[in-house]
Amino acid sequence: MLVVENLSFAYPSAGNLLTDISFAVDKGDVICLLGPNGAGKTTLLRCLLGLAKIRTGSIRLRGQKIDAIPAKELAADLAYVPQAAATVFPYRVLDIVVMGRTPHIDFTAVPGREDYAIAQESLAELGISHLAEALFSRISGGERQLTLIARALTQRARLLIMDEPTASLDYGNQVRILRVIDKLAKQGYSIIMTSHFPNHAFLLCNQVMIMKQGKIVALGSPDSVVTDTVLSDLYMTKVKVVEIDTGESKALKVCLPLI
Numbered sequence: 269m270l271v272v273e274n275l276s277f278a279y280p281s282a283g284n285l286l287t288d289i290s291f292a293v294d295k296g297d298v299i300c301l302l303g304p305n306g307a308g309k310t311t312l313l314r315c316l317l318g319l320a321k322i323r324t325g326s327i328r329l330r331g332q333k334i335d336a337i338p339a340k341e342l343a344a345d346l347a348y349v350p351q352a353a354a355t356v357f358p359y360r361v362l363d364i365v366v367m368g369r370t371p372h373i374d375f376t377a378v379p380g381r382e383d384y385a386i387a388q389e390s391l392a393e394l395g396i397s398h399l400a401e402a403l404f405s406r407i408s409g410g411e412r413q414l415t416l417i418a419r420a421l422t423q424r425a426r427l428l429i430m431d432e433p434t435a436s437l438d439y440g441n442q443v444r445i446l447r448v449i450d451k452l453a454k455q456g457y458s459i460i461m462t463s464h465f466p467n468h469a470f471l472l473c474n475q476v477m478i479m480k481q482g483k484i485v486a487l488g489s490p491d492s493v494v495t496d497t498v499l500s501d502l503y504m505t506k507v508k509v510v511e512i513d514t515g516e517s518k519a520l521k522v523c524l525p526l527i
């Protein structure tokens with residue numbers, strides 16, 4: 269679905285910030301980008317969204333270079349889910365979610381009945397129909413994140429790019445968002461997400477990309493990539509990966525920092 273080959277990126281008059289990045293995302297993949305602050309994760313997401321112009325290499329979506337795809341067409345395939353920051357603008361949740369229809373409607377038109385019906389469907393899909401009339405500025409962080417995911421679903425894009433989808437959420441809401449991501453992947457959505465929690469990789473990702481100083485230092489399945497040595501080197505602190513018997517067929521791995 270998405271193939272990135274030998275991508276490099278630099279801000280003007282600076283050296284490469286991203287170097288030799290190659291990976292591919294297929295239908296139903298959940299790929300987790302792990303790396304310390306400043307590793308270049310958000311910059312890479314900006315390149316994938318066409319918001320930052322790459323210096324070399326290519327990004328292809330369904331075989332087509334993304335810089336050759338008109339913005340409206342790109343938005344119908346690829347949706348960005350930002351972090352759920354609070355906003356002072358008193359929009360209704362439904363109005364935020366219907367904004368996902370923007371790539372599908374005429375520049376001068378306003379969303380119609382069908383667009384609102386699609387927005388309502390997305391709210392129902394995520395179990396937050398009851399929030400439709402609520403003000404975005406007055407709902408909780410977890411509800412805001414679900415609203416922004418609903419907006420991406422309303423966009424009908426099949427590839428979702430999420431920048432730290434669980435940032436600033438309490439433990440229960442983090443798990444709720446992870447469950448939603450897992451459910452969407454099982455429905456065939458592809459998800460690229462950044463995280464500061466290596467455990468997320470074991471919980472729901474089938475690929476992990478470890479980034480350090482703008483380069484990929486490891487790429488592969490969570491089991492092959494998320495190891496004591498890789499994490500300890502990456503975060504410069506001792507980390508242990510242990511297996512927990514949850515009674516399921518496969519033991520769950522978790523990462524623990526050693527204080």
Ligand SMILES: Nc1ncnc2c1ncn2[C@@H]1O[C@H](COP(=O)(O)OP(=O)(O)OP(=O)(O)O)[C@@H](O)[C@H]1O
Nearest residue numbers: 279282285303304305306307308309310311312462
């Ligand atoms: N507009 C800019 N001009 C120059 N350098 C920038 C600009 N924006 C970001 N950077 C630098 O690019 C580097 C990578 O930043 P980026 O936000 O991609 O990292 P990150 O891995 O997402 O970090 P974090 O985990 O802290 O969000 C940082 O050193 C940052 O200071």
